[in-house]
Amino acid sequence: MASGRKEEMLMEEVDLKVRYKYERSWITGEKIAVLGLIAVGVVLIIIGIVLLAMATSKSNNCAVDSGIDSTSAPSHQTSERCEFSAEAKRIGLDQFVKKNRTDISRALFNEISYKKVNSDALKPRERKTLAQVEHYLKQMFGQPYDVNYYAGDWMMGPNLFCWQPICYHGYDFYNGIIYHRPYTAEDVELIRTKLETHKKGILQYIDNMKMGIRKGMVRNVESCVAGTHSVKRKYLNVSLYNETGIWKEWFAAPLLHPDFYSNITKQIDDTWKKDHGRNVSDTVKEYLLTYLGKPLHQLIRFLEDEYIHYCVPSSVSSGLGSLPLKYVWYDGKENKSWPTDPTLPSGEKLNGRHSYSLIMPFFTTNDMEPAYVHELGKTQLNKLYPMVVEIAKDVMGVNDSDQAVALFRQKLNSTDSFFNDAPIPKNETDEEAHKRCSNLMGAETYCPKRWAAMQLWFREARRVG
Ligand SMILES: *[C@@H]1O[C@H](CO)[C@@H](O)[C@H](O)[C@H]1NC(C)=O
Ligand SMILES: *[C@@H]1O[C@H](CO)[C@@H](O)[C@H](O)[C@H]1NC(C)=O
Ligand SMILES: *[C@@H]1O[C@H](CO)[C@@H](O)[C@H](O)[C@H]1NC(C)=O
Ligand SMILES: *[C@@H]1O[C@H](CO)[C@@H](O)[C@H](O)[C@H]1NC(C)=O
Ligand SMILES: *[C@@H]1O[C@H](CO)[C@@H](O)[C@H](O)[C@H]1NC(C)=O
Ligand SMILES: *[C@@H]1O[C@H](CO)[C@@H](O)[C@H](O)[C@H]1NC(C)=O
Ligand SMILES: *[C@@H]1O[C@H](CO)[C@@H](O)[C@H](O)[C@H]1NC(C)=O
Ligand SMILES: *[C@@H]1O[C@H](CO)[C@@H](O)[C@H](O)[C@H]1NC(C)=O
């Protein structure tokens, strides 16, 4: 459908922009930490505690992320990448730390909010830092999704934009591993230990989503499908070639390069081979498969084969507002004999509206509540709509408002307003197309209509830009 196509393109465009901003803002989170140290005394203490808190919430295994001076590596880096041992999970430590982390962020935010700061006495630069730190803490160390324990959205799986930390395992992995070039057999063991934490993290994520089903925190079908597509895009080669695709992922490349093992002497390699049956580089290659490829593939399979059944029709839930659900749904049907348990593991009641109000402020620069924003939207609509009607009358040369609006709508929806002159064929949109058209050459060959529309779009963008 023409309009569908247009929307999708717009979405992708927005996606790119937003993600760019996201990646930058994430990094500024850390720059802020540094700036903060220089600026206000208050901030200095706070940051100290922030770092301390982050450090304590990391197990020793988390060293894979720390101490990284990433000048050449991709700049993306998540601060939370601490997976847990089976024992930790058994006693609920994983949930606890997430909660604790949220609590710490919240406590620090309260602390800084209650400080009587005379902003006028601060230099502009200091004021900016203070505002940034506030925003940073209010938003759980500067991230919107899946990080506030109380929002409960961390049970809901990836969304269209794939902003969730799960979508950035590749970056985390890369940023950590390039500083772990092995010298000894112990170093190789250490690589295994690091990789193991990734596997645990991914499996934990699957478990969280299963919990979301039981707690009534699930997205609608469209949103689930979009989220699945975006995860598959992040781990494209795993999605295309099963777990062995991990060897083709860009972030695994350093470990497959002989340079990575240049400090392993022949003697060490031979000893290793005697003990383990294969040489060091082959062993690490196998680790990649076991600890990253397989769990990632499992995640994709879970999303596509299992989880999707539990996603609800969009008439039931279109966002957080109507969550948690009262009953578990399966294939679009409510299962009245399976009520959900709409609470957090620590007992608090889940409330989608409240979750929304926790997440929304990340995207604003003020203290507006969602209800206020909603009202504001209506006020704006009342103000702007009459102007649009006037424009419609003018453009269509019609005096009757209703008629003018109807005609104007038609004009906007006509093929002249789109880059494709006919609906995109079904076989350029389905699962097969997602595979075959996932790179430039494939797209040009197998999705010609989509490709042509995109070229027109690019041309237009260049002309306008
Ligand atoms: C976080 O956990 C630590 C250690 O268990 C505890 O001392 C601290 O009070 C907790 N912080 C919050 C804000 O709950
Ligand atoms: C994964 O793909 C590879 C190469 O295409 C194939 O040899 C292997 O059997 C597949 N593994 C599984 C578990 O399907
Ligand atoms: C997937 O694998 C292909 C072929 O090895 C490679 O050219 C491409 O860069 C890989 N894509 C990603 C996202 O790593
Ligand atoms: C490790 O290997 C690199 C080359 O890849 C070399 O520059 C470096 O000197 C080696 N380090 C040691 C301690 O052998
Ligand atoms: C490790 O073993 C593989 C397969 O046996 C081989 O292709 C590779 O060259 C070996 N690497 C080194 C550094 O000896
Ligand atoms: C509904 O839920 C109950 C309890 O979990 C389960 O036994 C039953 O199989 C479910 N029915 C359907 C149609 O999924
Ligand atoms: C619209 O109305 C104005 C005045 O009310 C009149 O002058 C004009 O001719 C009308 N235009 C059309 C297209 O009917
Ligand atoms: C827009 O046009 C498509 C067909 O080109 C049609 O299916 C759709 O209903 C139209 N939408 C509106 C709002 O008129």
Ligand SMILES: *[C@@H]1O[C@H](CO)[C@@H](O)[C@H](O)[C@H]1NC(C)=O
């Ligand atoms: C869709 O069908 C067209 C025409 O039959 C064909 O050229 C194209 O390769 C197909 N695309 C895919 C992704 O199968």
